[in-house]
Amino acid sequence: MDWRRALHAVAETRHSLRPAERRTGGRSLVAGANALFRAAEAERPPASRILADGYAARFAERHPLVQAIRVGRFVAPPLARELARLQVAHCTRHRALDALVAEALAEGFTQVVTLGAGYDTRPLRIGGPARWFEVDVPETAALKRRRLPESPATAIEADLIVDGLPLAGTGFDADAPACFVLEGLVHYLPAATLDALLATMGAGPRRRVLLSFIDPAMVPRASVAFTSLVKVVREAPRQYLTPEALAEHAAPAGLRLTGHWPFAAQVAAFAPGARGRAVGVSQDVARLDRP
Numbered sequence: 001m002d003w004r005r006a007l008h009a010v011a012e013t014r015h016s017l018r019p020a021e022r023r024t025g026g027r028s029l030v031a032g033a034n035a036l037f038r039a040a041e042a043e044r045p046p047a048s049r050i051l052a053d054g055y056a057a058r059f060a061e062r063h064p065l066v067q068a069i070r071v072g073r074f075v076a077p078p079l080a081r082e083l084a085r086l087q088v089a090h091c092t093r094h095r096a097l098d099a100l101v102a103e104a105l106a107e108g109f110t111q112v113v114t115l116g117a118g119y120d121t122r123p124l125r126i127g128g129p130a131r132w133f134e135v136d137v138p139e140t141a142a143l144k145r146r147r148l149p150e151s152p153a154t155a156i157e158a159d160l161i162v163d164g165l166p167l168a169g170t171g172f173d174a175d176a177p178a179c180f181v182l183e184g185l186v187h188y189l190p191a192a193t194l195d196a197l198l199a200t201m202g203a204g205p206r207r208r209v210l211l212s213f214i215d216p217a218m219v220p221r222a223s224v225a226f227t228s229l230v231k232v233v234r235e236a237p238r239q240y241l242t243p244e245a246l247a248e249h250a251a252p253a254g255l256r257l258t259g260h261w262p263f264a265a266q267v268a269a270f271a272p273g274a275r276g277r278a279v280g281v282s283q284d285v286a287r288l289d290r291p
């Protein structure tokens with residue numbers, strides 16, 4: 001690992017979410033951190049937890065940078081505070097998307113395609129008769145296959161920026177209803193890639209897209225601890241959207257905004273366990289439909 005690069009990222013951090021540079025390829029450390037958040041949440045008493053993901057602990061990220069951050073929280077209270085808030089933000093939106101995916105299945109969607117799936121374990125936790133597909137970069141997909149061999153999902157290894165959404169030949173039925181899930185992904189993508197993906201996802205008989213995104217209003221709310229963290233792991237956000245901008249991006253693909261939940265609405269509608277817990281930056285959740 002390049003410690004000098006990590007120290008430089010912290011040193012140059014200003015109160016900004018703009019990335020100093022972008023990581024290309026490689027396993028996502030944020031996906032591993034999210035799994036750690038879900039594993040920690042699962043250990044809370046049932047009455048006060050946001051969700052319970054019994055598989056998340058299998059993805060405990062052992063990368064030295066993540067280990068250093070975990071140890072760092074014992075000596076740096078602002079870091080400990082930020083990690084606790086990020087756990088609440090992540091688990092709340094994950095719980096919201098759990099509920100929205102379950103709703104889509106109940107409404108007759110027979111295929112679920114998760115883009116940037118990371119270590120999401122919904123195919124095992126939600127299951128049902130649907131066919132599940134998961135797209136991620138080869139390094140993340142390979143680790144997931146090793147640690148979750150019983151997953152019923154079809155893994156599709158692809159870089160969405162380079163390859164688009166390569167569904168041909170995977171068993172995906174273009175004539176059947178499909179629900180697409182993009183959680184914690186949109187801010188990794190250039191706007192042109194998002195538009196191209198929306199066009200692919202919107203093409204078909206009955207289509208739903210469930211996604212999370214970062215509203216630009218979050219930028220001034222980001223703490224120095226947060227900006228340092230995402231820069232150190234080289235996964236700083238590169239795209240922000242208002243709900244109105246999201247609706248504009250979706251319209252050419254025939255997709256209409258049918259639901260939007262900022263953090264407080266996620267808590268109210270889906271995640272009562274998050275009530276009263278502190279949060280910092282968070283992602284909004286939205287639903288797009290092609291009727």
Ligand SMILES: C[S@@+](CC[C@H](N)C(=O)[O-])C[C@H]1O[C@@H](n2cnc3c(N)ncnc32)[C@H](O)[C@@H]1O
Pocket residue numbers: 027028030031034035115116117118119120135136137140158159160161162182183184185188
């Ligand atoms: C922040 S993680 C979110 C993972 C998971 N959806 C969650 O919410 O815990 C972002 C995921 O998107 C994947 N990703 C980012 N850019 C990608 C790209 N260009 N092509 C495919 N996957 C990508 C990363 O590998 C990572 O697994």
